[in-house]
Amino acid sequence: MDKEIAFDSLSTSDLFVEAIYKGGLQNNISSEPLHHLFPKCGTSGGFRKVARIDDPSKMAYVVLYTTMSELEWPDYLDRETGIFRYYGDNRSPGKQLTETKPGGNKLLEQVFSILNTKGPYDDIPPFFLFKNTGNGRDMKFLGLAAPGNRNLSPDKDLVAFWRTMGDKRFQNYEAYFTVLDTGKECVSRKWLEALIYDHANSKKYAPSVWVNFVNKGRDGIVPLKAPRIIEIPTKYKQLQSDIEGKNCLSRIRKYYESFPQGFEACATDIVKMMDSNFKAFNLTRPWRDGGRDAIGQYEIYQPGSTNLPLVIDCALEAKCYAENNSVGVKQMSRLISRIRYRQFGIMVTTSYVNQQAYKEVIEDGHPIMIITATDIAAILRQNKIQSKDIPIWLDSIKERKPDFYSFSGLSSTPIVWENI
Numbered sequence: 001m002d003k004e005i006a007f008d009s010l011s012t013s014d015l016f017v018e019a020i021y022k023g024g025l026q027n028n029i030s031s032e033p034l035h036h037l038f039p040k041c042g043t044s045g046g047f048r049k050v051a052r053i054d055d056p057s058k059m060a061y062v063v064l065y066t067t068m069s070e071l072e073w074p075d076y077l078d079r080e081t082g083i084f085r086y087y088g089d090n091r092s093p094g095k096q097l098t099e100t101k102p103g104g105n106k107l108l109e110q111v112f113s114i115l116n117t118k119g120p121y122d123d124i125p126p127f128f129l130f131k132n133t134g135n136g137r138d139m140k141f142l143g144l145a146a147p148g149n150r151n152l153s154p155d156k157d158l159v160a161f162w163r164t165m166g167d168k169r170f171q172n173y174e175a176y177f178t179v180l181d182t183g184k185e186c187v188s189r190k191w192l193e194a195l196i197y198d199h200a201n202s203k204k205y206a207p208s209v210w211v212n213f214v215n216k217g218r219d220g221i222v223p224l225k226a227p228r229i230i231e232i233p234t235k236y237k238q239l240q241s242d243i244e245g246k247n248c249l250s251r252i253r254k255y256y257e258s259f260p261q262g263f264e265a266c267a268t269d270i271v272k273m274m275d276s277n278f279k280a281f282n283l284t285r286p287w288r289d290g291g292r293d294a295i296g297q298y299e300i301y302q303p304g305s306t307n308l309p310l311v312i313d314c315a316l317e318a319k320c321y322a323e324n325n326s327v328g329v330k331q332m333s334r335l336i337s338r339i340r341y342r343q344f345g346i347m348v349t350t351s352y353v354n355q356q357a358y359k360e361v362i363e364d365g366h367p368i369m370i371i372t373a374t375d376i377a378a379i380l381r382q383n384k385i386q387s388k389d390i391p392i393w394l395d396s397i398k399e400r401k402p403d404f405y406s407f408s409g410l411s412s413t414p415i416v417w418e419n420i
Contacts, residue, residue: 002140010036015128015141015187017224023137031137034063034130039193047089047104049125052199059107059125060195065139067132071381072163073172077129077142077179082223083149084129084142088173097160097171105173111147112158112175121214126195126206127177128187143179143224144187146213150221152176180209181224232359238352238372239323245377247387249350252376253320255394260320264294265401266394267318267348270376271296273383281316283403284338293317293338313343321351323373332357336366344369350376 003019010021010033024031035043041063042048048063064086066075073087089104090097098106114124129142148157157176162169191205203211212220241249256263268281281296294316301309317335319327327349335345344367347353352372353361361368371379380386385393 007031007033007036012189013037014189015144015192017141017143017182019141020133021130021139021141023139033137033139034065038063038128039196045089045102047102047107049103049107050196052195053197054199058123060199061125061192062107062127063130064127064145065130065132072165074382077131079226080228082143082179082181082225083152084145084177084179086175086177088175090170090172093165093168093170095170097173108147108158108173108175115148115157115217116154119217121217124214126210129177129179144182144207144210145177145179146210146221147175147177148218148221149176149178149223150218154218178221179224180207180213181222182207182209185209230362232355232362235326235352235354238374240374241377244387245374245381248377248380248385248390249373251387251390252394253322253350255391256320262398263320263350264316264318265397266320267316267346267371268294268296268401269397270348270371270379271316271346274371274375274379278314293335298344313340314346315339315343316346316348319347319349319351321349323351326352326354327357328354329357329360332361332368335368336361339367343367346371348376349373 003016005013005016005019005021007022007024013021015037021033021037023033029043032043034048035041038048038050038061040050046065048065050060050062052058052060066086068075068077073091074085075087076085078084088097088108089100089102098109100106111124114121124147127145127147129145130139131142132138133140148154159174160171161174162171185207187207188205191202191207194202194205203214206214209222212222214220252263252266256266264283268278271281272278275298277299279297279299281294284293284295296314296316298312298314299309300312301307315335315338317331317338319331321327327347332347332353335347339345346369348371350373353370358370360366361370
């Protein structure tokens with residue numbers, strides 16, 4: 001069970017990775033925990049800066065708060081590598097990239113400029129990452145973070161990109177941080193206070209991993225890596241989605257109800273939306289059950305390189321199933337039997353893979369990528385495809401990939417989308 005810090009203890013507490021900091025019981029801003037936990041911290045916003053007393057133009061530290069649930073801005077922590085992706089604070093049209101009121105994007109520019117021009121790293125503030133737990137105002141501490149990562153080149157860790165909302169275009173930043181491995185050390189309150197009031201002497205209270213970063217910059221980053229314990233996902237986890245995602249899946253199932261083999265074309269589109277390195281898929285011959293596999297290629301290459309890419313063949317199996325109809329051992333074995341030497345397989349289903357089939361894939365080490373209902377919903381969301389767009393999208397697939405429909409035709413029965 002996660003360590004919990006009571007609301008009344010926040011003003012004297014240290015910071016512990018994965019600990020939950022409780023919000024108050026009042027139905028107003030006074031119950032917000034972060035401004036009680038951090039000296040001089042603001043009460044709202046995802047980007048909260050606190051200035052140094054000795055030089056107010058420089059930051060003592062920054063608190064980054066995220067829900068990790070905004071569809072347009074999918075902040076994400078990869079716990080296996082320690083890399084944290086965070087989107088800047090220009091999240092709606094109407095302002096220039098660095099003209100936000102909190103000044104978050106402007107600070108990101110300054111911080112990454114210092115990082116990539118070799119210092120002085122002491123002017124880079126520590127970043128403290130928090131995530132809303134979904135239980136009232138409670139917050140979970142994800143860790144102490146430094147900008148950048150040793151495995152990311154300087155031109156990849158802060159990238160400005162364009163986004164469109166309605167008919168308006170605007171820019172925002174995508175920034176990459178690394179959660180540092182503080183080991184058994186906590187982030188002490190003495191350090192938080194020294195960063196503001198006695199910055200020149202703050203290192204003696206800092207976790208050793210932060211001192212290492214300040215001394216060496218990018219080369220001193222030691223990530224907190226948490227290798228995943230292999231756990232077969234439950235039916236619930238493989239089907240989990242929000243209402244919009246469930247509506248998308250429902251419309252896909254309805255579209256292919258009279259011709260489930262047509263879902264193979266849709267599945268290849270989903271895979272390519274997930275990762276653009278997947279290239280053209282082609283159908284193999286029909287099988288006795290009427291189904292057909294698709295064979296595709298995955299290319300690994302450096303853009304602009306004169307050298308040829310590494311091309312890996314893959315076999316795809318697609319199953320357009322209802323929620324309660326799982327992919328079992330028989331269906332998975334069929335895909336495994338099609339994988340040749342130096343190939344991998346992809347199972348795409350609008351449902352889930354049952355425990356026995358999943359267990360055999362994991363325990364026997366078969367190179368199979370499994371994409372279930374929850375993944376499909378997430379991929380569609382990331383590609384801005386909503387339930388209302390599903391009919392047009394699926395019709396476009398049929399027009400672009402007629403070979404996937406060549407051996408049989410779709411039913412001419414009209415689909416009543418309003419009732420789905």
